[in-house]
Amino acid sequence: MRYLPHTPDDIDAMLRTIGAASIDALFQSIPDALRLKGPLALPPACSEPELWRALQGLAEQNATPQRWASFLGGGSYRHFIPAVVWQLVSRGEFLTPYTPYQPELSQGTLQAIFEYQSMMCELFGLDIANASTYDLSTGIVEAVFMAQRITRRSEYCVMQNVHPEIRAVTRTIVGLNPAAQATLVPYTRAGTVDLAALQCVLRPTCSACVVQYPSFFGTIEDLRPIADAVHAAGALLIVAVPDPIAMGLIEAPGTMGADIVVAEGQALGNPTSYGGPYVGIFATRTAYVRQMPGRLTGVTSDVLGRRSFVLTLTTREQHIRRERATSNLCTNQQLCALATTIYTAWLGKEGFRRLARINWEKAEYAREELTRLAGVRATFSAPTFHECVITLPCPAASLLAALQEDRIFGGIALSRWYDDLPNALLVCVTEENTREEIDRFVAAVERHIRG
């Protein structure tokens, strides 16, 4: 057994030192009635070659974008991941330490977190960022809790064009408090926030308003009027960003008045990995730092006066404050945040802008080509980044099933969450989709809706 170094001699010597007759004797504190009598019912142990056969077999049963054209988005995005990112992330020095509670032995991870916090603030136009939350959906939950603490109010409102699963997760967890009533705010025909409807529901009991930017429909809109309305009501504006690459093209939410931004960092260097592990980027204003969830890394110096990094303001956290902590977060998503850090630095100032532009141009091209087809139109009129919703002359779910024969994942049928959008298809295009692939997709859509 390669992971177990003990030889019979070692075991004998160690037992002698302990003064125990056998290994079994070490477990005497477990009452006999609770001791397992037989072996665990598990498949037999495998050698590494056997393991590869079994697991490769499972992996090969799954369709991947290597052989399929994929236009899937909806909160999980396929972007090119340069080799350098995971070559560095996979270094044992990053992969195998624990949380940097002992700073003298963790300066590498701590400086990397500091750089991550810094770059995320630059991207989203805010002052401070924590070291990560589990993902965007749970980060939004933390953001609503934080807004409730800051405003001392319980209710919140959420836009109907926020990802339905983010809304569901928020409902499940924030809704544990019966006072935390949620109001759903409808979207306009443009696919944007219905500002008039929002203003009606912004009562003095509202702690926060959750919007998504770009929205679940891919639409983008000016957040300033929303921020003004929310702030006038004494509430905080929470902005969910599903793909940070958009920040290379559109204005940063912090600049437009957001108080808390939670972004899904998956798109920055992490594979889609069937939905996880991802990384919640959580940023806010300095004034709110003591209400923040999660870990923060700050600058200090050692006894010789050298610049160093350390986890700070830890009295907010569960290991100190227990039931009064700002969050129960302990293990976070550090390694994914590191991938995000390296990837963001790899793109750099210019690369970030260029990549956003490439994504937008491809998505514009795809939308134009798709909506040129007879019976297909853009569902919403607002501008979009790299995702858009199109209305088909048939149920979107049946088109998707037909497209699978052509090895195309054509997008996401919105009927799953929106009864009033049975024919709506959410299509995502990134730099990974070639023009040839987009053209093949458009041709297949045409063929299926005609046939």
Added chain:
Amino acid sequence: MMGQPVPQRVSPTTQPHRGVEGEAPAALPLEGATRAPPIAEKPVTKHPPEVPMTPGSTGLVLEEPLLCELSRPGRQSCSLPHANDVPTRAPEATLPAALLRQTPAALPEISEADLVRHFTRLSSWNYCKDAGFFPLGSCTMKHNPRTNEAVAALPGFAYLHPYQDSGTAQGALALIAALEEALKAISGMEAISTCPAAGSHGELTGLMVIRAYLQDRGDPRSRVLIPDSAHGTNPASAAICGYRVTQIPSGPDGLLEPSTVANAMSDDVAAIMVTNPNTLGIFERNIREICDIVHARGGLVYCDGANLNALMGIAQIGEMGVDVMHFNLHKTFTTPHGGGGPGAGPIGVRQPLAPYLPIPRVVKTAAGYGWDASAPKSIGRIKAFYGNFGMLVRAYTYIREMGAPGLRHASEYAVLNANYIRAQLTASYHLPYATPALHECVLTDKWQQPGGVKTLDIAKRLMDYGFHPPTIYFPLLVAGAMMIEPTETESKESCDQFIAAMRAIAKEAQHTPATLTEAPHHTFRRRLDEVMAARSPILTWHQLKG
């Protein structure tokens, strides 16, 4: 020792093994280091044994600035197509000016060579499990197999999209279903959800399941009992779930006593959260009786399974009367800690609680595996998509490699190592609880305190000897706790090295306490000013520049 009395200590009951305390070679002091005292008492021998007594440290590390300080306008490391293959267009022509970003994010501009060097140098400042003994109690820092990493990186796993048709992800779904079966077999629980992203998330999810179950029974309750030895996430998760926390004391032998539970138990208690073995490494041998007491008053039992590494193939938590538990795949099942995450915290429940598990759940039908989100009694969704799938792949790979005998041996040797270290160190350090323990041992600084040496100093000094310190000042009920969990993947030699270092440090505490209170001496950075960091926090480059 500055004239302070040295506590009398019992002499060792076991003779040190040949070589353990003997000719410990000093690691080389850092070149040019200021006043770095040698780290062992005896000079380097001419013929050191093949395995040195401590790995030591030589301090071969390079300084490295921040990315923002390396940045020079015009440099880049990214490699993107020069021309888009679709027509280029100007955003200004289509998008309203108010939407366009006015000032590009001030991201660094560096070459790829500098990028690689930057993160390589940073990595060299980390102590890691790969490099050495990492006995953090409660964290189960065992070897992280590279096979797991390679398997999770297979395109058939890494590139799956959560919204692709489940008919095209049958291998992934089969893997999740098989992992659920394995976790059931190991724990004796009857249904599993792999959705939670970490242990703490699992605690919250498990408590929500309990809450939903009780509400459905028309019996909502308001309090949760939590022993004083519990991890901070237990009360923090209970609070999010809307419960008031009542802390209950452990007994004199470190065990939760049935009478304490009986006294604290009332009809408004929804659940008790126990950790078994508890955070002292002690098996809660009255667990069944405790479960009976709680059940008799209509409450449920939650088990924090963070310490499952002591029990695999030995005892099943589901057989003890526990209703809900979580697993830390990043502890027991070798998924790497990654410097703080990601992990995965699946929960297991008894059958009556299964209808309340979060959605979606993996189901098998005639058409194959699929996701079911229809469960009417479910607490709902607790995370977008399905959980930290990549971590599930790693844990499943590990379980397949080990099989039943392998997992049992893992627990046996984890317990053997902890007991061996305990036996070797109780002459040098105060053992607060003499009760037999399993996979970890908790010692304190009680004997060192009178000389002015605290647990923190001992922890920092261990770094000079080439070790990561144990978990310190936890569990909270033990003053000056040092919680040592070696895990099964450490060899006897590696345990011996740690023992030698701990003994040498105990001697230093007697004779040269300043060596400890000023430690660490050989690390990349010396002791840090943590108070200053919190007084006026500098959390970004921007704030650093002022």
